[in-house]
Amino acid sequence: MKALRALRIVTTIPPRSHQTFLLNPIFSPRCYSAQPEQDDSNDNPTLSDPENAPDSVFDSSQFAIPNMDSSTKTEAHSGWDKKYRAKADQLISGTDSEGIKYKIMEEEDERRRRVLAKALLEAALEIADDDEEDDERTVKEEDQKSLAVGIIGAPNAGKSALTNYMVGTKVAAVSRKTNTTTDEVLGIMTKGDTQICFFDTPGLMLKSKGLPYKDMKARVQSAWSSVELYDVLIVIFDVHRHLTRPDSRVVGLIKRMGASPHPKQKRVLCMNKVDLVENKKDLLTVAEQFKDLPGYERYFMISGLKGAGVKDLSKYLTEQAVKRPWDEDPCTMNEEMMKNISLEVVRERLLDHVHQEIPYGIEHRLVGWKELRDGSLRIEQHLITNKPSQRKILVGKNGSKIGRIGIEANEELRSIFKKQVHLILQVRLK
Numbered sequence: 534m535k536a537l538r539a540l541r542i543v544t545t546i547p548p549r550s551h552q553t554f555l556l557n558p559i560f561s562p563r564c565y566s567a568q569p570e571q572d573d574s575n576d577n578p579t580l581s582d583p584e585n586a587p588d589s590v591f592d593s594s595q596f597a598i599p600n601m602d603s604s605t606k607t608e609a610h611s612g613w614d615k616k617y618r619a620k621a622d623q624l625i626s627g628t629d630s631e632g633i634k635y636k637i638m639e640e641e642d643e644r645r646r647r648v649l650a651k652a653l654l655e656a657a658l659e660i661a662d663d664d665e666e667d668d669e670r671t672v673k674e675e676d677q678k679s680l681a682v683g684i685i686g687a688p689n690a691g692k693s694a695l696t697n698y699m700v701g702t703k704v705a706a707v708s709r710k711t712n713t714t715t716d717e718v719l720g721i722m723t724k725g726d727t728q729i730c731f732f733d734t735p736g737l738m739l740k741s742k743g744l745p746y747k748d749m750k751a752r753v754q755s756a757w758s759s760v761e762l763y764d765v766l767i768v769i770f771d772v773h774r775h776l777t778r779p780d781s782r783v784v785g786l787i788k789r790m791g792a793s794p795h796p797k798q799k800r801v802l803c804m805n806k807v808d809l810v811e812n813k814k815d816l817l818t819v820a821e822q823f824k825d826l827p828g829y830e831r832y833f834m835i836s837g838l839k840g841a842g843v844k845d846l847s848k849y850l851t852e853q854a855v856k857r858p859w860d861e862d863p864c865t866m867n868e869e870m871m872k873n874i875s876l877e878v879v880r881e882r883l884l885d886h887v888h889q890e891i892p893y894g895i896e897h898r899l900v901g902w903k904e905l906r907d908g909s910l911r912i913e914q915h916l917i918t919n920k921p922s923q924r925k926i927l928v929g930k931n932g933s934k935i936g937r938i939g940i941e942a943n944e945e946l947r948s949i950f951k952k953q954v955h956l957i958l959q960v961r962l963k
Contacts, residue, residue: 589928591939591958678727678854683763685790687783688736690769691805695837696720696733699847702949704733704874717759718873722847723863727854730861732763737786765853766790766800768829769837772819773809791828799853802829803846808836871950872899875912878945879958882938883916887927894919895927896963909953912946916960927960935960 684692697703700720718733760766768790770783790800804819816834823832831849835842861867876899883895901913916935918924928935935958943956 589924589932589935589960591932591935591956593939593943593954593956672726674858675856676726677857677859679857679859680727680729680850680854681732681762681764682729682767682850683732683734683760683765684767684769685734685737685760686769686805687771687780687786690736690771691837692733692736692769693718695767695769695803695805695835695843696731698837698840698843699729699731703878703945704870718877719870721861721863721870723859723861724851727851728859728861728863729850729854732759734759761798763798764855765850766795766798767803768800769803769805771806772804772816772834773806775819776810776815787823788826791823791826793828795828799830800828801831801833801846801849802826803833803835805835805837807834808839808841868902872902874949875899875902875946875956876914878949879914879938879942879956882942882945886934886938894923900959901957905955907953909955910946910950911955911957913957913959916958917963918960919963921962924960924962 684696686692696718697720700722704718704720717735720731720733722729722731768787770787774780775783787802791802802823804816807813807816810816820832820834823829833842833846833849835846837843876897880897883897887895896917898915898917899912900915901911903911905911916927918927926934929937939956939958942958943954946954946956
C-alpha cells in the first residue's frame with residue numbers, strides 16, 4: 534500500500550517539480566538508475582587479433598602457463614582498524630596492545646635471525662663437504678671407461694623408451710605410432726668411472742627373403758651402415774606382439790643379426806614389453822625359440838617403459854666398458870643435445886595430436902635458439918607442410934591444435950631443462 538501511495542503521489546506531481554521531488558530525502562532512497570556498461574573503443578590492438586597474430590603461429594608468451602615457482606601464498610589481512618583495536622584493549626584490560634605486539638614481533642624477528650644464521654652456517658659447511666666429495670669423485674682420464682651401445686629393432690619395438698629410461702631423462706620421442714624416431718638419437722649415462730653412450734636408431738625391417746628393405750631415405754640407410762660401429766649391439770623386439778601377432782620379418786631380423794658371432798662386437802637380444810604378457814610362462818617359450826642363435830651373448834627380458842629387468846641389462850653393459858676417455862661431459866648437457874631434445878619433444882606431441890600420414894610428411898626445422906639474459910631459452914621451430922590441406926589440419930580451428938601441441942611441449946621442455954622456455958612454433962607451406 535505504501536508503494537502504491539508513493540506511485541500515486543509521483544504521477545500527480547507536475548513536471549516542473551520533479552527535480553524538487555527527487556531531492557526530497559524521503560523519496561530519494563526509492564529511486565534507482567542503471568547505465569549499461571560501455572565498451573572502450575580505444576583499446577590497443579593485441580596479438581590475439583587475426584591481423585596481428587596468425588592462427589598458424591604458437592607463441593608461449595601469449596598463453597597462461599603456470600610458472601615453475603608458482604608456490605605463492607596470499608597473506609591474511611586483519612579486518613579491523615588497529616587504532617580502534619588498541620583503544621578497545623586499553624579500555625577493557627588496561628594494557629597497551631601495540632607495545633605488546635611490537636615486543637612479540639621483535640622476539641620473533643630475533644628468533645628468525647638466529648634460525649637463518651644457523652641455516653647459513655650449516656649450508657656453508659655442507660658446500661665445503663660437497664666440494665671435497667666432488668674432488669674425490671673426479672675421475673682421472675686414465676681411469677675412465679667408455680662404451681658405445683647401439684639399439685636396433687623393428688619399428689615400435691620400444692627402442693626410444695629403453696633409451697630414455699637408461700639415460701634418466703627424455704632424449705628421444707616416444708609414441709604408439711611406428712617410425713617415431715627418424716634420426717639417430719644420442720643418450721649419455723655416466724655412473725662412477727663408466728660412461729655409456731646409447732644410440733637410438735630408426736626402426737629397421739627385413740623383407741620376407743631376409744634382405745634389408747631398400748628405403749630411399751638416407752636416415753634408414755645410415756642406421757644400417759652404423760650397425761657395425763658399436764661396441765655392443767642390442768637387438769630388441771616386442772615380445773607381446775610376437776606372441777599375439779608374430780611377424781616373419783621381425784623373426785628374420787633377429788635370426789640374421791644372431792646368425793654368427795661378431796669378431797669385434799658383442800650382441801644381446803632383449804625381449805621388451807614383458808609387462809604386457811599376462812602368462813609369464815610364454816616368455817620361456819619365446820626364449821626357447823631363439824636360444825640356439827650363436828650370435829647373441831646374453832638374453833634379457835625387460836620392460837623399457839616400466840624398468841623391469843633394466844637393472845640387469847645396465848649391470849651387464851657396465852661390465853663391458855673398456856678403458857678410454859669419456860666422449861661427453863657428465864655434469865652438463867651440451868647445447869647440441871638440448872637442441873635435439875627440443876625437436877624430439879615437439880615431434881612427440883606432433884605424433885600424439887596429428888594422425889595418419891601427415892606427421893611423417895612434415896619437415897621439422899629448428900630456426901632459432903637463444904639464451905636470454907634472465908637465463909631463459911627462446912626456441913623457434915618451423916613445421917613445413919607440402920599441401921594447404923595438411924597445413925589446415927595441423928593448425929586446427931583458430932589455431933587450437935598447434936596451440937595445444939605448443940603448450941604441452943613447452944611445459945615438458947621446462948621440466949627437462951629446469952628453466953623457463955619461450956617456445957615459438959610456426960606452420961608454413963612449402
